[in-house]
Amino acid sequence: MFQMVKIFDSTLRDGAQAGGVSFSVEDKLKIVKALDDLGVSYIEAGNPGSNFKDLEFFKRIKEIKLNYSKLTAFGSTRRKGISVEEDENIKSLLMADTQAVAIFGKAWDFHVTEIIRTSLEENLDMIKETIAFLKRKEKEVIFDAEHFFDGYKSNPDYAFRVIKAAVDGGADCIVLCDTNGGAFPNEVYEITKKVAKTFSVEIGIHCHNDCGMAVANSIMAVEGGAVHIQGTYIGLGERCGNANLSTLIPNLQIKKGIFCIPNENLKNLTATARYISEITNVSLDTTAPYVGNTAFAHKGGMHIDGVNKASHSFEHISPELVGNRRRFLMSEVSGKTTILPMIQKIDSSLTKNSPKTQEIIDELKRLEHFGYQFEGAESSFELIIRKHLGKYKPFFELNYYKVIEEEPANNKDYSSSALIKVRVDEKEEMTATEGNGPVNALDKALRKALEVFYPSLKEVHLTDYKVRVLNAEETTAAKVRVLIESTDGKELWSTVGVSTNIIEASMIALVDSIEYKLIKDLEKNEGGLSYGNDHDTKDFSSTCGIG
Ligand SMILES: CC(=O)SCCNC(=O)CCNC(=O)[C@H](O)C(C)(C)COP(=O)(O)OP(=O)(O)OC[C@H]1O[C@@H](n2cnc3c(N)ncnc32)[C@H](O)[C@@H]1OP(=O)(O)O
Numbered sequence: 001m002f003q004m005v006k007i008f009d010s011t012l013r014d015g016a017q018a019g020g021v022s023f024s025v026e027d028k029l030k031i032v033k034a035l036d037d038l039g040v041s042y043i044e045a046g047n048p049g050s051n052f053k054d055l056e057f058f059k060r061i062k063e064i065k066l067n068y069s070k071l072t073a074f075g076s077t078r079r080k081g082i083s084v085e086e087d088e089n090i091k092s093l094l095m096a097d098t099q100a101v102a103i104f105g106k107a108w109d110f111h112v113t114e115i116i117r118t119s120l121e122e123n124l125d126m127i128k129e130t131i132a133f134l135k136r137k138e139k140e141v142i143f144d145a146e147h148f149f150d151g152y153k154s155n156p157d158y159a160f161r162v163i164k165a166a167v168d169g170g171a172d173c174i175v176l177c178d179t180n181g182g183a184f185p186n187e188v189y190e191i192t193k194k195v196a197k198t199f200s201v202e203i204g205i206h207c208h209n210d211c212g213m214a215v216a217n218s219i220m221a222v223e224g225g226a227v228h229i230q231g232t233y234i235g236l237g238e239r240c241g242n243a244n245l246s247t248l249i250p251n252l253q254i255k256k257g258i259f260c261i262p263n264e265n266l267k268n269l270t271a272t273a274r275y276i277s278e279i280t281n282v283s284l285d286t287t288a289p290y291v292g293n294t295a296f297a298h299k300g301g302m303h304i305d306g307v308n309k310a311s312h313s314f315e316h317i318s319p320e321l322v323g324n325r326r327r328f329l330m331s332e333v334s335g336k337t338t339i340l341p342m343i344q345k346i347d348s349s350l351t352k353n354s355p356k357t358q359e360i361i362d363e364l365k366r367l368e369h370f371g372y373q374f375e376g377a378e379s380s381f382e383l384i385i386r387k388h389l390g391k392y393k394p395f396f397e398l399n400y401y402k403v404i405e406e407e408p409a410n411n412k413d414y415s416s417s418a419l420i421k422v423r424v425d426e427k428e429e430m431t432a433t434e435g436n437g438p439v440n441a442l443d444k445a446l447r448k449a450l451e452v453f454y455p456s457l458k459e460v461h462l463t464d465y466k467v468r469v470l471n472a473e474e475t476t477a478a479k480v481r482v483l484i485e486s487t488d489g490k491e492l493w494s495t496v497g498v499s500t501n502i503i504e505a506s507m508i509a510l511v512d513s514i515e516y517k518l519i520k521d522l523e524k525n526e527g528g529l530s531y532g533n534d535h536d537t538k539d540f541s542s543t544c545g546i547g
Pocket residue numbers: 017047049050051076077078079080104105106115116117146179238
């Protein structure tokens with residue numbers, strides 16, 4: 001039997017209540033567009049009664065036509081002691097002019113008497129009157145029964161009366177909220193089932209993740225009869241966050257066959273997660289199920305061997321289904337089986353027994369002994385393979401760079417400046433840039449110089465920069481390993497550099513990052529690289545900073 005649920009994304013409302021998150025109006029517009037492209041049913045995009053930014057957002061979003069999702073504004077029921085018509089929050093909700101509104105009201109008697117400090121009867125009136133008013137304004141009304149599970153455990157009769165008040169007011173959907181995130185899956189299942197049996201209205205679920213159960217609880221709610229699922233796309237939300245939709249959607253659709261978004265969009269799940277985390281400026285958890293960077297990364301030699309023989313030996317689904325990819329993590333404990341797929345991506349004629357394969361693995365082990373770590377820097381390793389196989393075209397030559405540190409700085413924002421000269425074919429470009437540190441200045445100067453030749457580099461920026469001291473006993477003469485992660489907003493890649501000089505180690509990783517991006521761009525544009533014999537193949541050991 002065909003089964004479907006409606007996905008309600010609250011990244012821009014509950015997600016905005018997460019510590020460290022602050023969306024600009026532009027951010028919100030971009031995220032709405034991405035979620036609409038993905039095909040979620042509702043986008044709860046803000047709380048117009050809360051702040052001017054959200055009011056401005058709701059004005060500007062009118063210029064954008066959504067193809068799939070219903071835009072939803074969020075607010076509370078009327079306040080105690082006033083009429084719905086005079087409530088400023090409700091006036092703002094109407095000003096947002098959305099097709100759907102989500103209204104929250106208390107379902108826990110304790111919250112009614114101790115937090116909003118009114119009578120149990122007035123709370124029921126606040127809920128029913130607010131919903132009836134919004135229905136008269138022809139809104140689709142989603143009622144969030146706040147603290148429903150705690151409320152039910154404290155006073156089931158009252159929790160049900162809250163739902164009845166919402167149904168009597170005309171609510172289109174009643175959402176049972178585990179606001180404090182303390183419920184367990186069996187409780188959510190039993191309680192949701194009782195509600196779904198008692199009321200004929202559409203039932204939804206909204207789970208917080210304080211016990212790490214938000215996804216499991218949401219699934220159990222679906223088992224119990226919920227057909228409207230609230231969450232946030234990468235799990236952001238108050239405290240420990242909300243049910244993570246990038247986990248829930250594939251769990252429901254791929255594992256349980258319950259329709260959430262158009263099938264053809266499942267392959268966009270990973271890119272959407274990266275895009276949203278990018279705009280939110282929150283790193284995507286590398287171990288996030290389905291969409292994380294290591295969700296399909298294998299390191300143990302036996303696992304890699306197994307996956308090579310039959311991918312489902314160590315993978316629960318095929319990564320391509322959700323737009324992710326399989327990765328084999330390189331390390332000194334790798335055998336040829338581990339690196340062969342990477343080598344074959346560049347030259348499919350090579351086999352486990354080819355001398356080149358052995359040479360590359362020897363080189364990997366030599367570099368790891370020197371201090372490199374390719375597990376976190378596959379892109380640098382791919383460049384090494386390309387250079388070793390002559391499948392590499394240098395995009396530029398770094399002729400010269402110089403970094404100047406100034407303390408105390410004239411300009412408080414910039415304590416460093418960098419000068420860089422690059423050559424592309426016969427043309428040279430020299431740039432100077434300031435930065436808030438030497439690596440920042442170098443990064444900006446290098447990209448500025450190269451953007452003249454390769455405009456796509458404008459999209460690139462660093463998302464992570466890590467330094468690890470390798471032989472701390474050498475104190476200030478110690479060797480350092482710099483790992484950087486870069487993105488162009490669509491893909492993430494990591495590169496590495498090692499040197500006793502932190503600036504040089506950073507520069508090696510930065511140069512690798514740019515070369516990798518340019519190779520990928522060329523591959524996309526040309527449908528594959530061609531390498532003429534006229535191109536020099538740079539000696540990779542010099543790029544890696546070792547003699
Ligand atoms: C579970 C959830 O996530 S609910 C959503 C929570 N989200 C937010 O709070 C973010 C947006 N909030 C805001 O911007 C502000 O809190 C505002 C503008 C909505 C309200 O600000 P203020 O009027 O200054 O009130 P403040 O935040 O200090 O206190 C909350 C008030 O709302 C009342 N309230 C809380 N829940 C409800 C409810 N379900 N129904 C009606 N009133 C409620 C409280 O009783 C309190 O009123 P009081 O001052 O008369 O005691």
